[in-house]
Amino acid sequence: MNILLLGSGGREHALAWKLNQSVWTNPLFIAPGNAGTSQCGINVNLDLNNFESIGKFCIEKKIEMVVVGPEEPLVKGLCDFFKTTPGLEKIYFIGPSKEGAQLEGSKAFAKAFMQRHNIPTAAYREFTSENYEEGVKYLQSHSLPIVLKADGLAAGKGVVICQNHVEAIAEFELMIQQAKFGDASKKVVVEEFLKGIEVSVFVLTDGKHYVILPEAKDYKRIGEGDKGLNTGGMGAVSPVPFADFRFMQKVEDRIIKPTINGLYEDNIDYKGFVFIGIINVDDEPFVIEYNCRLGDPETEVILPRLENDLIGLFVSVCNQELDTMKISIDPRTAITIVTVSRGYPTVYEKGYPIYGLTNKIPDDSLIFHAGTSVSEGKVVTNGGRVLAITSFAETVYEAVEKSRDVLEHIDYDGIYYRRDIGYEFL
Ligand code: AMP
Numbered sequence: 001m002n003i004l005l006l007g008s009g010g011r012e013h014a015l016a017w018k019l020n021q022s023v024w025t026n027p028l029f030i031a032p033g034n035a036g037t038s039q040c041g042i043n044v045n046l047d048l049n050n051f052e053s054i055g056k057f058c059i060e061k062k063i064e065m066v067v068v069g070p071e072e073p074l075v076k077g078l079c080d081f082f083k084t085t086p087g088l089e090k091i092y093f094i095g096p097s098k099e100g101a102q103l104e105g106s107k108a109f110a111k112a113f114m115q116r117h118n119i120p121t122a123a124y125r126e127f128t129s130e131n132y133e134e135g136v137k138y139l140q141s142h143s144l145p146i147v148l149k150a151d152g153l154a155a156g157k158g159v160v161i162c163q164n165h166v167e168a169i170a171e172f173e174l175m176i177q178q179a180k181f182g183d184a185s186k187k188v189v190v191e192e193f194l195k196g197i198e199v200s201v202f203v204l205t206d207g208k209h210y211v212i213l214p215e216a217k218d219y220k221r222i223g224e225g226d227k228g229l230n231t232g233g234m235g236a237v238s239p240v241p242f243a244d245f246r247f248m249q250k251v252e253d254r255i256i257k258p259t260i261n262g263l264y265e266d267n268i269d270y271k272g273f274v275f276i277g278i279i280n281v282d283d284e285p286f287v288i289e290y291n292c293r294l295g296d297p298e299t300e301v302i303l304p305r306l307e308n309d310l311i312g313l314f315v316s317v318c319n320q321e322l323d324t325m326k327i328s329i330d331p332r333t334a335i336t337i338v339t340v341s342r343g344y345p346t347v348y349e350k351g352y353p354i355y356g357l358t359n360k361i362p363d364d365s366l367i368f369h370a371g372t373s374v375s376e377g378k379v380v381t382n383g384g385r386v387l388a389i390t391s392f393a394e395t396v397y398e399a400v401e402k403s404r405d406v407l408e409h410i411d412y413d414g415i416y417y418r419r420d421i422g423y424e425f426l
């Protein structure tokens with residue numbers, strides 16, 4: 001089957017690595033990909049915002065399946081473009097419709113969806129310039145801290161947690177009146193703060209049935225001990241020790257089932273991944289957010305644990321036969337450590353040669369590329385997040401030791417990574 005995978009991060013290298021193991025894959029194209037994906041297939045230089053050129057490529061290369069890594073093309077309607085363009089409509093497409101992608105693309109849409117389907121989440125109100133004054137009054141009497149969320153996509157920066165009312169009102173003004181996040185913050189969701197520990201749950205759905213993939217916990221802060229600025233993710237662990245059978249049963253009954261049934265009842269076309277950010281408040285799960293894609297770096301631990309053939313799963317998603325599939329998961333622990341460029345997550349440099357990538361590594365470790373490219377025959381850094389080193393072991397401690405051992409022999413100018421991934425589970 002001719003496959004086109006869209007994206008260029010660590011998530012996409014993990015997807016490409018997994019797709020490439022399938023007997024069905026032949027050939028795999030990745031657009032635009034990175035130096036790592038070029039070891040799993042053929043990188044092609046397509047602009048993910050140019051739907052026409054993606055469609056033209058699919059026709060030229062007789063692509064039979066498209067798999068979308070990042071959210072942006074989905075939120076902009078790439079799935080709908082395929083479903084309504086002659087010659088593309090029969091291509092298997094993994095990723096939700098524009099309406100389905102609103103679960104991630106609009107916080108207000110997601111909140112209304114959860115309310116409609118009785119899915120546990122923080123209490124909220126939404127405001128725009130129309131009811132701005134009412135919003136200010138609402139904030140003045142809100143309990144602290146206050147969570148403000150830009151409605152639209154804001155590159156992971158649209159959520160601000162305010163510790164006092166003055167700060168909350170100032171931030172509210174910046175978002176709505178000063179367009180801090182552009183159109184994304186024309187509407188703002190004001191939400192009750194939930195205190196607890198987070199877990200990312202991943203579901204693959206055909207719009208009617210679902211399978212649950214391994215859960216994961218990611219580490220968002222740049223510094224050890226979860227200090228410093230937020231990043232895209234500095235590492236991940238799967239399974240998550242507190243997400244035991246009892247807790248996951250609550251998640252399935254109260255969150256996953258009503259989410260999938262809700263999509264079906266609302267007639268929302270959704271064939272793809274649902275990433276549910278969950279917070280455990282005194283052993284009760286609440287939804288913090290939905291994403292319409294896999295997480296990064298969570299994918300670098302969940303796909304290595306998944307024993308099923310990914311193409312087989314995807315074909316049954318497209319034929320709406322996911323109920324015939326059974327998920328098989330490696331019981332060992334997988335962790336990943338992300339290396340970044342000096343300066344990340346603010347201004348960083350790139351273009352430095354990466355040394356040590358061809359060293360022999362243990363069988364139960366994997367090197368995934370994120371921001372890398374090939375320049376003059378050498379692999380060089382090409383982004384804020386550069387590599388994700390995944391290892392398997394019986395315990396979190398041993399798995400982290402293995403990835404750190406691999407990292408002892410990898411170097412580039414300005415390399416930095418957290419040494420404490422999984423610290424609370426050691
Ligand atoms: P989001 O972009 O919705 O994932 O939010 C980013 C981060 O903000 C989440 O991963 C949480 O750590 C935090 N967060 C979001 N909503 C809440 C909430 N209602 N209570 C506490 N923390 C939250």
Ligand code: GLY
Nearest residue numbers: 218233295296297
């Ligand atoms: N690691 C969080 C995300 O992919 O959104």
